[in-house]
Amino acid sequence: MSRKFFGTDGIRGRTNQSPMTAEMAQRVGQAAGAHFLRGDHRHRVVVGKDTRLSGYMMESALISGFTSVGMDVVMVGPVPTPAVALLTRSMRADLGVMISASHNPFEDNGIKLFGPDGYKLSDEDEAAIETLLETEPKLAPSAEIGRARKIEDARGRYIHAAKSTFPEELRLDGLRIVVDCANGAAYEVAPAALWELGADVVAMGVSPNGLNINHNVGSTAPDALQARVLEERADIGIALDGDADRLIVVDEKGRIVDGDQLMALIASDWQARGRLKGGALVTTVMSNLGLERFLAGQGIGTERTKVGDRHVLEAMRRTGRNVGGEQSGHIILSDYATTGDGLVAALQVLACLVAEMKPASELLHLFDPLPQLLKNVRFAGGQPLDAASVKAAIADAEARLSGSGRLVIRKSGTEPLIRVMAEGEDEALVSEVVDSICDAVKAAA
Incomplete structure (x- = not known):
């Protein structure tokens, strides 16, 4: 359409x-x-x-x-x-x-x-x-x-609903959690929900002034959270984006945990407890091949869709599956919500952390991702992907990656950007093919 x-x-x-x-x-x-x-x-x-x-x-x-x-x-x-x-x-x-x-x-x-x-x-x-x-x-x-x-009382209603997804027999007592709300929509509800469940909460990105949403804070700028987790000697850090439908986590060592690792944890945990419906995770073409291989080892399938949580959700509804999401941190748990929910996804991760009694660095790094590189090229107008020079660069990259990796090129649906992603066993080759395509797009834009 x-x-x-x-x-x-x-x-x-x-x-x-x-x-x-x-x-x-x-x-x-x-x-x-x-x-x-x-x-x-x-x-x-x-x-x-x-x-x-x-x-x-x-x-x-x-x-x-x-x-x-x-x-x-x-x-x-x-x-x-x-x-x-x-x-x-x-x-x-x-x-x-x-x-x-x-x-x-x-x-x-x-x-x-x-x-x-x-x-x-x-x-x-x-x-x-x-x-x-x-x-x-x-x-x-x-x-x-x-x-x-x-x-x-809208925020109170949401806090109650989010907390109801956390297992009744568990509490967050003893956990020191840094939560970064991106100066966005969750600046009140996320810290409150975690505190009510017993956590020792350190809140950041909770002083919105209308101009600072997502500015050097939140899931797309996790550097500040990484530093704060180390400074506070926290057990885990949670970063949401401006409207709180996205989640990125930082472990106690200050390392970023992306949506692929979080989905691996939730899907494998739900599978072990007989909760995973359809025997598979739904994700997009951007998720790392390492995720797919890890899940296969757990007896869990993977279905890939086009980029966008709406496509993930459509596939989940069509196939009756209840866990899906994106590497960027949109995680949809359809037992609880009709769209991505960063706080609810975080609570599932925290439930695993409490139940397993393992440090986040051990619990949340379930597989080694294949070398993957994503670069964005901004363009002023036109259709650079239709240029013959860009098509030739893409064809050459696909030939070089054949059998050892994959390539995903797409136009952003929300910004004037061309997103170029390559993945493969050879990190140097991945970098080379991405740069060659980006150069071609810049020349054609």
Whole structure:
């Protein structure tokens, strides 16, 4: 499906530039609201956001759009993306909206939409909304304009739900945990949940000012967490991203543990306890081949999808599997949530840490990853991957890696980037082929 506004994860861009303007947000509210006006009940939408300065503007514009077509709005304030999905279902809402650009800098923002079942919208729903975006909205009569209200206990509801995923017989007493909330949506809920379970919590990235979300903190900038874990002599460090649907861990030695290792731990633990459904993990083409080999040794299969947690979730729902995710730290545990949830995934890791009574450095490094290199090339416009010189560079790289590695080239769905990834037994060869393709893309961009 050709998309004009929707990318791999909703609509995203630089604020006050198309498409991320207040005008567009209002139109999205009108279009999405109109699309989900089904039946004769009073319709409701749950709207959450992260801590970006532009969140106020986008929230007001969306509320204007939704109410203008007759939909009531429930504002839940700064909460993680999975909290919006949860509240949409629990409040019997017709639609959920998260205003966030996830791990992007504060200048960007985005609109993520969830259906009444708490799942991200299907391609068909997004296509219908895109069509409505370009048509004149049908406004509600004056007496049927929607109302807006704010609920104050949304974060408490989410904390309770997250804690309920942690085994009742376990506690976090004695564990010193550094949690980095990226100055984002989980700045209150993540430290609170860990403290309530008994942990000695050291919180960082919990002073949002509208401009510092993801700035040198969080899952995409773990250096600060690594240093803090060592400084505090902590047992483990947890890093979330701006909307808290992503998790990266740091062990007590200050080493980063990515999503592949975390999925290996959760999948093997659930398999041992008879909880893993479908006998396989769902992940993307970006996950390391070492993960696949480790899981095979445990009798667990691997299904790969295109990049994007929506593709992972689609495969999980189609095959009935309950563990999936991405190397970047989006981990979906469908027994508990309808989307990636960094805090819930962290609690599963911490449960293993408590139950096994092993240091994180021993528990969380389950396989040696093959040499893998990912580089991003920014481009101003056009289609550099269609250039003959780039196609030739890719063909040459594939030939050189044949039988000893693999290559993944893709255009980002959220930023003007070409992502070039190679993996193989020979680290020098991996570096060479990635650089050759990046050079070709730069020359063609």
